[in-house]
Amino acid sequence: MKARLVQDGIFTLVEDITQTMDPPAQGFYWIDADVEDLVILQPLFHLHELAVEDCLTEEEQRPKIELYDSNYFIVVNSIRFDDEEIFLRALNIFLGRHYIITVTRQKINELRALKPILWEEEVTTSDRFLYHLIDLVVDNYTNVGDRIEAKIEKLEEDILMHTKKTHLNEIIGLRSEILWLKKVLVPQKEVIATLHKKELRLISEQLKKYFGDIYENAVKISETFDTFRDLMGNLREAYQSSVANRANEIMRVFTALTTIFMPLTFITGIYGMNFENIPGMHWEYGDITVLLFMLVVGLSMFFLFRKKDWL
Known part of the structure; x- marks a missing residue:
């Protein structure tokens, strides 16, 4: 005090x-x-x-x-x-x-x-x-x-x-x-x-x-x-x-990625079937050609989505 x-x-x-x-x-x-x-x-x-x-x-x-x-x-x-x-x-x-x-x-x-x-x-x-x-x-x-x-x-x-x-x-x-x-x-x-x-x-x-x-x-x-x-x-x-908005952004990315892989999955599904007469099946460069084709398809869809501002 x-x-x-x-x-x-x-x-x-x-x-x-x-x-x-x-x-x-x-x-x-x-x-x-x-x-x-x-x-x-x-x-x-x-x-x-x-x-x-x-x-x-x-x-x-x-x-x-x-x-x-x-x-x-x-x-x-x-x-x-x-x-x-x-x-x-x-x-x-x-x-x-x-x-x-x-x-x-x-x-x-x-x-x-x-x-x-x-x-x-x-x-x-x-x-x-x-x-x-x-x-x-x-x-x-x-x-x-x-x-x-x-x-x-x-x-x-x-x-x-x-x-x-x-x-x-x-x-x-x-x-x-x-x-x-x-x-x-x-x-x-x-x-x-x-x-x-x-x-x-x-x-x-x-x-x-x-x-x-x-x-x-x-x-x-x-x-x-x-x-x-x-x-x-x-x-x-x-x-x-x-x-x-962040959740929507994540879902949009996942949806785009899923869409990109859909045709690739379709291609691998076809070549995974047990048939003999599939184009390129017995060709020496068939596997490389299919892989390159899948790469082109995937990149094309990716750049298309980027152009559309979906990614």
Whole structure:
């Protein structure tokens, strides 16, 4: 657990956690804690027991906002995409008038990226800290959306050029993750809408407009993932069409080869009969002549099929 006094974007470490109970002369306190630290923080800041229980017992939480007398409990999900799998990590936030507590089970990239923004913007209030943090979380969804779109385009190109059996598993897996993310985006969008539209005493009127901008971005992201879902359906149809076309191509080649060998089989059948008076049967060069004739017939049919674009 780290406690910092934030004044105009400048961080000052606080050694005694009890010092954060009283409002500072200027700025606010940012306490970056693990879930185990809530045992200490709960009595100090009068955190609601239900909110603390959610942090302690639930690894994957649904985005939500709960309003209590002394603070707000907000849950948003940070996203990470490693090109193979999408991960969501719960970011639990307790927002007070003179403090903000962030509680996580794993490292959250947005918290590391937030520090230079606080310094550049000279942030001095906890609600503005919350705004920049949620803005980073939503922007990261946009970045992940761009990477998913690039992966869909590459997958589509691979399917059209060289269809493989593994492509179907990739399509099913990516579509499942997109549908899963879509379910998460809906409540997260509602949380941001609450921060934008509802009268909240811990959120300044000026910041509500900024939360409105984040809400618009969240709506765009949700619509983008709707498009991804449709694209995955189109990809599956493209895969099935490609497989069907490939099967038809193979059957066409086999049919052409069978057709080429039909007259050759007919010739060998005639010369395989137990008759004496077959042309060339007793001729010295009969066997070579028949073989050459079969070769000419086979090559003629082959080039004819190539000319007709049947092979």
